[in-house]
Amino acid sequence: MKKHLLCATLSLASVGLCTHVMARNDHTSSWSYSADTGPQHWGELKSDYTLCSTGLTQSPIDIGDAVKADLSPLTFSYRASSATVLNNGHTIQVSPVDAGGITLATGDYSLVQLHFHTPSEEKIQGRTYPLNVHFVHRNAAGELAVVALLFEEGAYNPALEPILAIMPKEAGGMTKLSVQNIADLLPATRHYFSYMGSLTTPPCSEGVRWHVLTQPVQLSKDQLQAFQALYPMNARPVQPLNGRTVQVGG
Template sequence: MTGSLLVSAAAAALASETAAHWSYQGKTDPTHWAEGNPENAACQSGRRQSPIALSESTAKRVASKDFSIQYEPGTVTLVNNGHTIQANVREANDTVNFKGQTYKLDQFHFHTPSEHTIDGKSYSMELHLVNKSNDGKITVVGIFIKEGKENQALESAFADLPARQTWTGRQAKVDITALIPNDKKALAYSGSLTTPPCSEMVNWIVLEQPIEMSKQQIAAFKAIFHDNHRPLQKLNHRDIDEE
């Protein structure tokens, strides 16, 4: 009896792990994220999903900016979570103010190729800076990355990216302020997380001016994650504001 219970428990644990697993390729790619896991239902049935195709020409112009970004240089912990390289932020002084509410930077991570497009253009990579408010709301700042000169702000982080999945990580100094382009003109809309559970009611601020990373830096990331982007989702009559 005890042996049967142990086998059943092991089978249940394996089933739970399999249901929770997701990826960007094969039988667990984005088209299957909602299968076998009710928590990921929004990935399939959501009406305000991200990423989307952005267009400056059709965006609604906003008279005054609804956001401000206040980041500082600091130390982050780099981890490979099996889906991306994520930098967990330790300092509490990095904030985004959006429509009168303050959001603290929690982590930032990367996708290749870019998840959003702008006026039909895709970029080599996209940086997502995930900011959370005290009441659990999320505002993500998205930044396009194109091939160019070496990004000095990410030099310490990209010098030795964790190639295997691990949550222990290593520390690196990153000038987060320098990751923000000089031109902060942005396209803002209401969307979702681009990974399971694809939760909606996420504020997106996608800056139009890309930043640069060297060919070697981009290659270092692609050597670990060849393709970790979610395909474009339907706009479903959402408004896009140009801030």
């Protein structure tokens, strides 16, 4: 709405510029991580995005005191698959063709895509990590379950390199990842924090089952900088818990 008003008030001489700006925004969509289209304004940008400001179970969160619980193990059945790697204007998104999924107490969920945020969206006891990956899964009913994995700076990560090596530099760019097992990215320990939340990008839909792995993995400084060269900051700030409990176990 705001954008249309702005365009309407521009002089005829500026119409070309206006069209160009709108086309670019349409390509990368209407929201961003800063200024007028940043996280504080997502809820006002489109009626579909209202939950971003009114939702009471939003993500990400700062995981403080989690309650120990008898959570069912997080069972991964990832298998080797080819994938597309898309620079979607907000992050690098990897979409496997057929990479298996996870099994929760609520059933089976297929891996739909994984993508990255820097710094990490999740905080643990107030601590932010330099990078995280979100593995997004969906079940037959269309319900979402996300697994979040945190990265700390340290050793070179060979499992991450095939993605970093071919990620498109320009928004809208897409490349093909040859067969790789996404499971190679996972840590040995699969303990996790569990809570109910939302998508961390518009439309901020709720009812998302979150599983944040307690064990981070490492990546080198060069690898981190390679991602940050494309996206220096693409993390939504942490959201209020509003009485939600975080459980830990698995």
